[in-house]
Amino acid sequence: MKDLIEQHAGQYISTTPLPAFVAARVARYYRERVQETWAGGHIMKGRIPGTDALHLSSNDYLSIAKHPEILRAMYESICENGNGLLMSAIFLHGECPLLQFEKRLACFMGAESGVLCQSGYAANTGLIQSIASPSTPVYTDMMAHMSLWEGIRSAGATAVGFVHNDAEHLERQICRNGPGVVVVDSVYSTNGSVCPLVDVADVCAAHGCVLVVDESHSLGTHGPKGSGLIVELGLADRVHFRTASLAKAFAGRAGFIACSREFQEYFKFESNPAIFSSTLLPHEITGLDATLSVIEREHWRRTKVAENAKYLRDSLSELGYNLNGSQSQIIALEAGTEQRTIVLRDALESRGIFGSVFCAPATAKNRALIRLSINATLSAQELEKIVRVCGEIRQQVELDKWPSTRRMVDRPPVRKQSGREVVSMAA
Incomplete structure (x- = not known):
């Protein structure tokens, strides 16, 4: 049987030669990294x-990730709902599980509202794309997550880097280039360092900047009941946007943006990742809801x-x-x-x-x-x-x-x- 499958499969396998400009780029990877750097x-x-x-x-x-309460909730959802309605979340309104979970998670984070996204990457790229423009300087910690840098590129905005965790250098850059958007991680995924968030918030307030904090690696692990480092430091009313990947402490597959109620509506109809991606599946939303209960309860x-x-x-x-x-x-x-x-x-x-x-x-x-x-x-x-x-x-x-x-x-x-x-x- 295996031989028969392989025989028939082989009838449909083909490789179209790449044009020279792409082939050269692929070859450079194998030559410079695989052979020269990694010795094959x-x-x-x-x-x-x-x-x-x-x-x-x-x-x-x-x-x-294997918590029985979470797995049981997801199993029951799959049995009852299957994969649900496959469409963009912009079509959702009224009382539905996704919108209800958005409200619950926003409340947990001390925010007025929020948006559930397909991933933390989609949350960051979509957010920066929807708040920055080619005339907007975006001040980025040099160790900020790549998704934030990609959001800047997508917006056509000007990226202005500042020395990692150096609020004084950030302020000098703002004085040189004018007000804009400041993006930082609360906990940096590469080395585990923590952003001096109070200092950064002070600089943003003094110079009229929008502050975006990626809480992917502090949501669930820091703050009261896991509500994040921003809540722990009492900065919820000084940070305009918080983003998070729910593939970290939440052990799921989604992203989130904590924001104002007015911005939630705007984002869903302005952000390309929100408009042109399908919504999360029912069992994913049910699992995340059960996960939040576990995180709140199991201190x-x-x-x-x-x-x-x-x-x-x-x-x-x-x-x-x-x-x-x-x-x-x-x-x-x-x-x-x-x-x-x-x-x-x-x-x-x-x-x-x-x-x-x-x-x-x-x-x-x-x-x-x-x-x-x-x-x-x-x-x-x-x-x-x-x-x-x-x-x-x-x-x-x-x-x-x-x-x-x-x-x-x-x-x-x-x-x-x-x-x-x-x-x-x-x-």
């Missing part, structure tokens, strides 16, 4: 995890994430690793070049620890790293194993030669922001 291997393709592997690559910080998950992350940050720092100001559940081991990162990846994976490889364009060139995403159900033994392994491999991975290690001699001062440590990354 692939930086993203290391060992296959065994059954006893320790996975630190998932964004399921609260360890709820111990946030507590454990914070405790586990602090233990690892403290322990790895003592071993000599420069964690680049991480203050969250995201911990980055920055080896530098992609070649060194492959060595680090192999050293960790050979000992059963699997993190996420980050390299250009997710990082700056020669600032590649392995990201460890900490979750709520890591045991004491597993945490000890991570520390033990990271201690054992220091000589093998030549930790002392990493650029990030050498930068520790110029470690910036630490200051406080509403009870949280905040590191100024000014260079």
